[in-house]
Amino acid sequence: MTSTKQNGEVRIGYFVCHCGHNIGATIDVLKVADVIKNLPGVVISREYKYMCSDPGQEMIQEDIKEHNLNRIVVAACSPLLHENTFRRATEKAGINQYYFHMVNIRENASWVHVDKAEATRKAIDLSRAAIQRVFFHQALEKKQVSINPNVLVVGGGISGIHAALTLAKAGKKVYLVERDPTIGGLMAKFDKTFPTLDCAACILTPKMTEVKNHPNIELMTYSEVEKVSGFVGQYKATIKRKPRYIKEDVCVGCLDCIDACIYKDGKYYDEFNVGLSKRKPVYIPFPQATPQLVVFDPEACVRLKRGKCKETCVEKCDRDAIDFDQKEKFEEIEIGSVIVATGFQIFDAKKIPYYGYGKYQNVYNALEIERLVNSSGPTGGQVVMRNGEVPKKIGIIHCVGSRDEKTNIWCSRVCCTYSVKLAHLLKELSGADVYNFYIDMRTPGKGQEEFYNQVMREGVHFIRGRVAEVTDWAAEKEEQGKLIIRVEDTLIGVVRRIPVDMVVLGVGVEPHSDADKIRRLFNISCSTEGFYLEKHPKLAPFDTASDGVYIAGGCQGPKDITDSVAQAGAAAAEALALIDKGFIEMEPNTAFISEENCSGCKSCIPLCPYTAISFDEEVFKAKINEVLCKGCGTCVAACPSAAIDQNLFTNDQIYNEIDGLFKYETV
Amino acid sequence: MKYIYYPGCSLKSTGRPYEESLLAVFKELQIPMEELHDWNCCGATSYMSVDELKAFGLAARNLALAESQNGINGNGDPDVHIVAPCSACYLVLIKTERYLKEYKNERKAVIKGLKIIGLDYNGKAVIRHPVDVLFNDIGLESIAKHIKKPLKGIKVASYYGCQMIRPFELFDPVHYPVTLDLLVDKLGATPLDWPLKTRCCGGSLTGTLHEAGMRLNYRLLSEAKKRGADMIITTCPLCQFNLECYQDRISSYTGKKIEMPILYFTQLVGLALGIPEKKLGIHRSFIRFPNFQALEMEV
Numbered sequence: 001m002t003s004t005k006q007n008g009e010v011r012i013g014y015f016v017c018h019c020g021h022n023i024g025a026t027i028d029v030l031k032v033a034d035v036i037k038n039l040p041g042v043v044i045s046r047e048y049k050y051m052c053s054d055p056g057q058e059m060i061q062e063d064i065k066e067h068n069l070n071r072i073v074v075a076a077c078s079p080l081l082h083e084n085t086f087r088r089a090t091e092k093a094g095i096n097q098y099y100f101h102m103v104n105i106r107e108n109a110s111w112v113h114v115d116k117a118e119a120t121r122k123a124i125d126l127s128r129a130a131i132q133r134v135f136f137h138q139a140l141e142k143k144q145v146s147i148n149p150n151v152l153v154v155g156g157g158i159s160g161i162h163a164a165l166t167l168a169k170a171g172k173k174v175y176l177v178e179r180d181p182t183i184g185g186l187m188a189k190f191d192k193t194f195p196t197l198d199c200a201a202c203i204l205t206p207k208m209t210e211v212k213n214h215p216n217i218e219l220m221t222y223s224e225v226e227k228v229s230g231f232v233g234q235y236k237a238t239i240k241r242k243p244r245y246i247k248e249d250v251c252v253g254c255l256d257c258i259d260a261c262i263y264k265d266g267k268y269y270d271e272f273n274v275g276l277s278k279r280k281p282v283y284i285p286f287p288q289a290t291p292q293l294v295v296f297d298p299e300a301c302v303r304l305k306r307g308k309c310k311e312t313c314v315e316k317c318d319r320d321a322i323d324f325d326q327k328e329k330f331e332e333i334e335i336g337s338v339i340v341a342t343g344f345q346i347f348d349a350k351k352i353p354y355y356g357y358g359k360y361q362n363v364y365n366a367l368e369i370e371r372l373v374n375s376s377g378p379t380g381g382q383v384v385m386r387n388g389e390v391p392k393k394i395g396i397i398h399c400v401g402s403r404d405e406k407t408n409i410w411c412s413r414v415c416c417t418y419s420v421k422l423a424h425l426l427k428e429l430s431g432a433d434v435y436n437f438y439i440d441m442r443t444p445g446k447g448q449e450e451f452y453n454q455v456m457r458e459g460v461h462f463i464r465g466r467v468a469e470v471t472d473w474a475a476e477k478e479e480q481g482k483l484i485i486r487v488e489d490t491l492i493g494v495v496r497r498i499p500v501d502m503v504v505l506g507v508g509v510e511p512h513s514d515a516d517k518i519r520r521l522f523n524i525s526c527s528t529e530g531f532y533l534e535k536h537p538k539l540a541p542f543d544t545a546s547d548g549v550y551i552a553g554g555c556q557g558p559k560d561i562t563d564s565v566a567q568a569g570a571a572a573a574e575a576l577a578l579i580d581k582g583f584i585e586m587e588p589n590t591a592f593i594s595e596e597n598c599s600g601c602k603s604c605i606p607l608c609p610y611t612a613i614s615f616d617e618e619v620f621k622a623k624i625n626e627v628l629c630k631g632c633g634t635c636v637a638a639c640p641s642a643a644i645d646q647n648l649f650t651n652d653q654i655y656n657e658i659d660g661l662f663k664y665e666t667v
Numbered sequence: 668m669k670y671i672y673y674p675g676c677s678l679k680s681t682g683r684p685y686e687e688s689l690l691a692v693f694k695e696l697q698i699p700m701e702e703l704h705d706w707n708c709c710g711a712t713s714y715m716s717v718d719e720l721k722a723f724g725l726a727a728r729n730l731a732l733a734e735s736q737n738g739i740n741g742n743g744d745p746d747v748h749i750v751a752p753c754s755a756c757y758l759v760l761i762k763t764e765r766y767l768k769e770y771k772n773e774r775k776a777v778i779k780g781l782k783i784i785g786l787d788y789n790g791k792a793v794i795r796h797p798v799d800v801l802f803n804d805i806g807l808e809s810i811a812k813h814i815k816k817p818l819k820g821i822k823v824a825s826y827y828g829c830q831m832i833r834p835f836e837l838f839d840p841v842h843y844p845v846t847l848d849l850l851v852d853k854l855g856a857t858p859l860d861w862p863l864k865t866r867c868c869g870g871s872l873t874g875t876l877h878e879a880g881m882r883l884n885y886r887l888l889s890e891a892k893k894r895g896a897d898m899i900i901t902t903c904p905l906c907q908f909n910l911e912c913y914q915d916r917i918s919s920y921t922g923k924k925i926e927m928p929i930l931y932f933t934q935l936v937g938l939a940l941g942i943p944e945k946k947l948g949i950h951r952s953f954i955r956f957p958n959f960q961a962l963e964m965e966v
Contacts, residue, residue, distance in 0.1 A: 353843040471862040473890055 010135050011043045013069040014127065015060055017051035017076035019106055024049075026110035028120040032075070035124050039131050043067050052082045057089040064093035071134040075103040075127050096139035098588070098648070103130045125661050132660035136652040140588040145627050147233035147548075148336030149579045152177065154225055154518065157185020158561055159341035159553025159568040161207050166572035167339075168216035172579060175333050176211065177239055178221045180271075182289035183208055185343055186554075189272065189367060191374040191381075193561055194421040195443075195451030201288065201376070208290040221291060226330065228521045229611075231628045232548030233336045233584055243326035245296035245304065251321040253292030257282050260316035262309060268300045270378075273371045277378035282313055287376060296324075337548040337575045340532065341568060342518055344509040344554035347401025347408060354469040355400060355505055360483055361386040363470060363503040365400075366418060373425045383430035391432045391501035395485045396423055397467045398438040402508030410529055412508030413558040416442045419506040420452050423460045426504075435461045435498055437487055445562065463498075465490045470503050509558045522549045523610065531557045542571040547584070550574055589631035589648040595621050597643030604635035604644065670700040670800065671733045671749050675709055675756035682753065682904030684948025688933035689752055689797055691946045695937070696805060696813060700750060703733055709756040724777045726763040730794075731786040747792040750800060752933075754830035754903035760794040761835060796831055797933065798902055799838045802846045807853045815941030817855025821956075823935065824861040824896035825851055826887065828868060828906045841865075847900065847932055854939040863890050868906045873913060884909055885917050888925050898928040898956055900935050907931060911953055928956040 014036045018024035029047045037045035044067050048056050051074055063069060072095075074086050079102040087097035105123040113119035149172050153164045156178030164176045176183070187193075188208075190200035211217055220239055227238040258280055266278030272285040281300035284292070296304060303309035303324055314322045349357035349365050356363045362385045364372070375381035385391055396419050402412040416438065423434045441462070443452045456462060465488045474480045475497065482499035489496050511530035519526055523546040525533040532551045535543035542550050550571035553564040578584065600620040605613045612628035613635060615621075624635075624644075636644045645651060670693075678686040693700050706729050708714075714722040730749070737747045751757040767774040768790055781788050801810060825847035832839050839846045844865065848858035868887060872880030887910065891899050901907045911929040918924050930952070937947040944950060 353840065469862075473862045474893075475886070 008070070010041045010071055011067065011069050012041045012071040012073060012131055012134060013060065013063050013067065014042055014045040014131065015051055015056075015072070015074045015076075016045075016047045016105070016123075016127070017056070017074065018047065018049045019051075019077060019110075020049065023076070023106050023110045023123075026113060026116055026119045027105060027123045028116060029123075031120055032105075032123050032127060036127050036131065039128060041071070041135060042131060043069060051076050052085050057085065060086070060089050061093040064090070064095060070095055070099060071137065072100040073103060073127065073130045073134055074100070075105045075123060075130070077106040078104050078108075098140040099134065099137050101130050101134050101137065103127050121664065125664055128663060129657045129660035133653050133657040136650060136656060138647075140647055142585040142588060143626060144583045144585055145231075145233045146583050147579055147581070148235070148334055149173065150175065150333070150335040151575055151579070152225070152235070152237055152333065152335040152338045153341060154338065155185070155341040155343055155553070155555070156180070156183030156211075156219075156221065157341060157343045157553060157564075158187045158204065158207075159343070159564040160185070160339070161204075161211055161568075162565045163339045163341060163552055163568040163572040163575075164211060164217055165207065165214065166569055167575060168214045170572075170576055172216065172576070174217045175237075175239070175335065176217055176219050177223050177225055178219075179224045180285070181222045181244065181293070181295040182285045182291070183211060183219070183221060184286075184288075184290065186367075187561060188286065188288075189274070189374075190370050191377070192421060192425060194417045195445075195447040197421070197424075205288045205290075208288065212290050219291065220331075221293075222295065225518065225521055228338075231625070232546075232578075234627075235335050235338060235548070237333050237335060237338075239331045239333060241329045241331060243298075243328055244293060245298075245301075245322060245324055245326050246294055247321045247323055248291070248293055250319050251293050252319065253284070253294070255284060255294065256316045256318075257294055257313035257322065258284065260312045262302065262312055268297060273378045274365075274368050276368055276371050296322075337550070337578055338522060339550045339552055339568070339571050339575060340518060340522060340524065340544075340555060341551070341553045341564075341571075342512060342515065342555045344531075344558065345512045347412075347507040347510055349400055349505045349507050351407055352400060352404075355397065355467070356470040356472075356483070356503070357505055360470065360472060360503070362391070362483060362501060363505065365505045365507045366415070366422060367507070369422050369426070369504050373422070373429055381429065383426055383432070385502055389501065390430055391426075393433045393435070393482075393498075393500040394423075394426055394430075394502045394504060395435045395437060395467075395470075395483075395498060395500040396426075396504040396506060397470075397485070398436065398506045399466065400505040400507045401510070403439060408508055408510055408529065410508075410558065411442060412510075413442070413444075414560045415506040415508055417445075417448050417451065417560070419504075420455045420460075422504060422506075424455045424458060427458065427460060432501075433461070435463055435485070435500065437463050437465060437467045437485065439464070439466050445560070463487060463489050463491075463496070468495075474499075509554065511555070515555065518555075522546055524549060524551065527557075531555065542567055542574055548575075548578060586627060587631065587648075589646065590626045590629040591624055591631065591633065591636050591644050591646040592626075593622055593624055594643045594645065595619070597641050598622055598639075599641050599643070601640060603638055603640060607634050607638050609634065668699070668746055668748065669737065670698065670795070671737055671747065672700050672702045673706055673709075673729060673733070673749050673751045673756060673760070674702065675706075675751065675753040677753045677755075677904035681908050682931075684951045685752055685904055685907070685931045685933065687946065687948035688931055688937045688942075691942050692933050692937045692940060693797075695940045695942055696801075696810065698800070698805065701736075703729065703749070704736060705732060709751075709753075709759040711755050711759060715759070715762070720773055720776060722759075723763045723766055723773065724780050726759050727767060727777050727781060727788055728784075728786065730760065730764060730792040731781050731788040733792045734789060735786060748800075749792055749794050750797055751794055752797050752902075753905075754796070754828055755905065757794060757796050758830040761837075764790065764792065764794060765835075796838075796902070798831065798846055798850075801936070802850065803838060807849060810850075810936070811853050814854065814939045816939055818935065818939050819855050821856040822859050822895055822897045823851045823856045824859045824891040824894065824899045825864060825932070826861075826868070826899050826901045826906060826910070827865050828901065828903045829865065829870075831902050832865065847902070850932065851900070851935070854935060856935070856939075859891070859894055859896050861891060861894055861896070863887050868909045870905065870909070873909050880909070881913060881917060881920065884913055885921065888914065888917065888927050889923070892925060892927060896927065898930055898935075900930050900932040902932055914954060926954055928952060928954045930956070 033047040090100040091097045109122045164174045226240040270277045270279040298304045371377040467487045479499040485498045524544045534541045552568040552571040598621045710722040710725045827844045851858040869880035869883040
C-alpha cells in the first residue's frame with residue numbers, strides 16, 4: 001500500500017461466482033477463493049454457484065452484518081449486467097454502495113481463455129487488483145438533477161411526427177423543428193407504401209394535421225437548430241427561423257399569390273417533385289403541406305433578388321400577408337430532452353457513371369419514380385418518360401449505392417421491397433414489361449416476402465445479377481434507340497443484354513451530407529458510415545451517448561416506415577420515462593479540481609468533449625460542472641499540475657489496482 | 668524540370684508515328700524532354716506473369732536509370748518524371764514502382780540486383796502518361812494559346828483503352844474518363860459521346876485468339892462509325908495497331924466496309940498546333956483522313 005488515505009479499518013468480503021459453467025468450467029473458483037482469503041484486509045472469501053441469485057445476494061448481506069464488513073468485492077460477470085444488483089444488495093445491508101467493486105472474470109477471463117490454469121491465474125490477478133483498490137474507496141452519493149418536461153424533436157418526417165404526437169398526447173410540450181417549409185419528410189413524396197400498398201398520403205396527412213392542431217406541439221417549420229447548450233434535463237436550444245416572407249399568422253393558404261406571380265409558369269427546381277416539374281418563386285411544396293403556408297424563394301423571387309418587381313402577388317393578397325422585409329429570427333427554447341429524427345438521404349446515382357443517371361434522360365432514380373407514379377405528381381400518375389413516351393419495357397436495378405465496395409457497403413434494407421413495389425405500380429400503370437435486377441432479394445419483415453411472391457406471380461421478371469452497365473450502345477437491330485442493360489444472369493450463367501425504354505435505379509440510403517452538423521450540436525457519435533450511433537445496438541437502439549438525447553428513424557440507420565415509427569415511439573417512451581421520473585441520478589464518477597493545485601493554465605478546457613469545464617476568471621481557476629462531466633478522465637490525464645482527480649478513479653485507486661495486478665509471484 | 672522520355676519498343680517500331688508526333692508536339696509546346704539513355708524492355712504484361720520478381724527487376728532498371736539521369740533537384744524533392752507514352756509501359760512501370768514500395772523483401776532483392784550493375788533505386792521516379800502531362804502540367808488553356816489551326820468540323824471518338832486508366836485512377840475517372848474529350852474540344856474538334864471508350868480493343872487476342880480479338884475490335888469500329896465519328900484517337904500503340912490494321916479483314920468478314928482513320932492523340936494535337944503532317948507521321952497511316960488539306964484551306 002502506497003498511501004495513507006485508508007479510512008478506518010478495512011474489512012473486505014470477497015465473493016466469487018461460478019456462473020454455472022460459464023466461469024466454473026474454465027476457472028478453478030475454489031482455488032481463487034482460497035488464494036484471496038489470505039490477502040491483507042480480506043475477512044471473508046466465498047464462492048457460490050450463482051452470486052446474482054437471491055440466495056447469493058442474501059449471503060453477501062448476511063456476511064456484511066455478521067462480519068462487520070465495510071468493503072465488498074464480487075468477481076463475476078460484466079458490471080454492465082449485475083453491478084446494480086450488487087450495489088443494491090450492499091446498500092440494503094447498510095453500507096454505501098460505492099464501497100462495492102465488481103471484477104469481471106467471465107467476459108474478461110473464462111470466456112476468452114481455454115487454459116484453466118492460466119484463466120484461474122488471471123482471475124486471481126484481477127481479484128487481487130480489486131482487493132487492493134477497495135482500500136481507497138469512499139462513500140459517494142448519486143446526484144439528482146431536475147428535468148424540464150419540454151421536448152425538442154428535430155426533424156418532421158414520419159419518425160419526428162410520430163414521436164412528437166406520442167409526447168404531446170402524454171401531455172408534454174413539444175417543439176417540432178423541421179428545416180423544410182412543410183413536415184412530412186420523404187414519406188410525403190411516396191405514392192404507395194410496401195408491402196400493403198397503403199396510400200402514403202392517406203395515412204400520413206391525418207397525422208400531419210394532428211401535429212398542426214395539437215395544443216401541445218409548437219411546430220417550427222422552415223427552421224433549423226442553430227445552437228445547443230446545457231445538459232440532460234436542462235437544455236437550451238437556439239432555433240433559426242428562416243424568413244418565408246409571409247406573415248405566418250395572417251396567411252390562410254389561399255394560394256392566390258402563386259397564381260398572381262409575374263411568372264406565368266414554373267421555372268425553378270421543384271424540390272418536392274425532385275426536379276420532375278418546375279415551380280414558381282412563390283410556392284407551396286404540395287397540396288397537403290403542413291402548415292398550409294406559401295414560401296418565397298429568395299434565390300428566385302425577382303422582388304427579393306433585385307428589390308424591384310410589379311408585386312402582382314402583393315396586389316392580389318387581400319390579407320396583406322406578404323412581407324418582403326422579413327429577416328431570419330432566432331428563438332431560444334428550453335427543453336429537458338431531445339429526439340433527433342433527421343432521416344437519411346438517397347444515394348446520388350451520378351456517383352456510378354456506368355448506370356447513366358444524368359446522362360440518359362430515361363434513367364430515373366427511385367424517388368423520381370415515386371413522384372411519377374403518384375396521382376398528385378408531375379404527370380398526374382401517368383408513366384410518361386422525359387421524352388414524352390410511355391415505356392414498354394422497364395428495368396429496375398437494385399443495390400445502386402448499396403452493398404458496393406466502391407460506394408456504400410451497407411445494405412439499405414428498403415430498396416428490394418420498394419423496387420418490388422415500384423415494379424408492381426409501373427406495370428399496373430403503364431402495362432410495361434418490368435425486369436428487376438437483384439443481387440439477393442432481401443424482403444424481411446412482416447408481409448414483405450409474400451408481397452414479393454405476389455408481384456412475381458403478376459409476371460414481373462427477376463434476374464439475379466449485379467448490372468454491369470446501362471448504355472445506349474446498340475449491338476443488334478432490336479436494341480436501336482433503347483437503353484441496354486448488360487448483366488450477368490447468375491442463375492443461368494450467361495451475360496445478357498436486355499434492351500429497355502426506361503431504367504429505374506433502386507438507390508440506397510445514406511446519412512445526410514450535412515448530418516455531422518446536427519451530430520455535433522447534440523454530441524452524438526456516429527458509426528463508420530455516418531449514421532448516428534445508438535448507445536447499444538440491441539438493448540438501447542434509440543439512446544445515444546448523450547443523456548437525454550434520443551435518436552429515431554433513418555438518421556440511425558436504413559429503415560422502413562414501420563421500423564421508423566416503432567423506433568420513434570420507443571424514443572418517445574424513453575423520453576417520457578426520463579421526464580416523469582422528475583429527476584435524474586448521476587453516477588458520481590465525475591472529475592474534480594483541487595483549487596490549490598490548479599494553476600489556471602486552461603489546458604483542460606478545450607480537451608473536454610462535453611464542454612463541462614469552464615473558467616472562473618475571478619479566482620483564475622478551472623471549474624468542472626458535475627452534471628455535464630461524463631467521467632471520461634481526459635482532463636485528469638492532461639492536467640500538467642495533477643490538480644484534477646476523479647471519483648471512482650482516483651490515483652490511489654488506480655495505482656494500487658495496478659500494483660495488485662502484478663503481484664502474482666508473491667502468492 | 669526536364670521530362671525523361673521512355674519510348675519502349677513500340678514507339679521505335681510500329682508506333683513510330685506516335686514518337687514522331689509526341690516529340691514534335693512537346694517541342695512545339697516547349698516542354699523539355701530527353702530520352703532515357705540505355706533503356707530496356709519494360710517486360711510488358713507477359714513477363715510479369717512468368718516471373719514477377721525478375722519482371723519487376725527488369726522494369727526497375729529503367730526507373731533507376733531515370734533517377735541517375737535526372738538526379739534529384741536542389742531541394743532534394745523528387746524531380747524525376749518519366750513520360751511513358753505506351754499504355755503497357757506506363758502501367759508496368761507504375762506497377763513496379765508501387766510493388767517495390769509495398770513489398771520490402773522484393774524491394775531489397777531488386778535493389779541488390781541493381782547495385783551489381785552500378786545502379787541505385789530510391790523510389791523517387793514518378794511515371795507519367797503524356798495525356799496526364801498535357802492535361803495537368805501544361806494545361807488545356809496554355810495549349811489553346813498555341814493553336815494555329817482549330818480542327819473545326821471533325822467528329823472525334825476518343826479511345827482511352829484499358830491500361831492508361833485502369834486499375835489505378837490516377838488522373839481520369841476509371842469508368843468515364845474525360846481528359847481526351849476535353850482536349851479534343853479545346854482543339855476545336857467535336858468530341859463524340861461513345862460509350863465504348865474504355866472497352867477492350869482485343870489487345871494481344873488479335874494475335875492469339877484471332878476471332879475473339881476481331882469481334883472486340885469490330886464493336887469499337889462499328890459503333891464509332893454509327894455515331895458519325897470521322898476518326899478515332901488513341902493513346903496506346905497496341906490499340907492503334909489493332910484498330911487500324913485489321914479493318915480490311917473485318918470488312919471482308921462482315922461484308923461492311925469500314926474505313927476509320929485511327930490517329931494518335933498527339934497527331935491530332937500536332938495538327939491543331941500547325942505542325943506539318945509529315946513531321947507528325949500522318950503519312951504513315953494506312954487509312955488516311957481525307958480532309959486535313961481542306962482544314963488548312965479554311966483557316
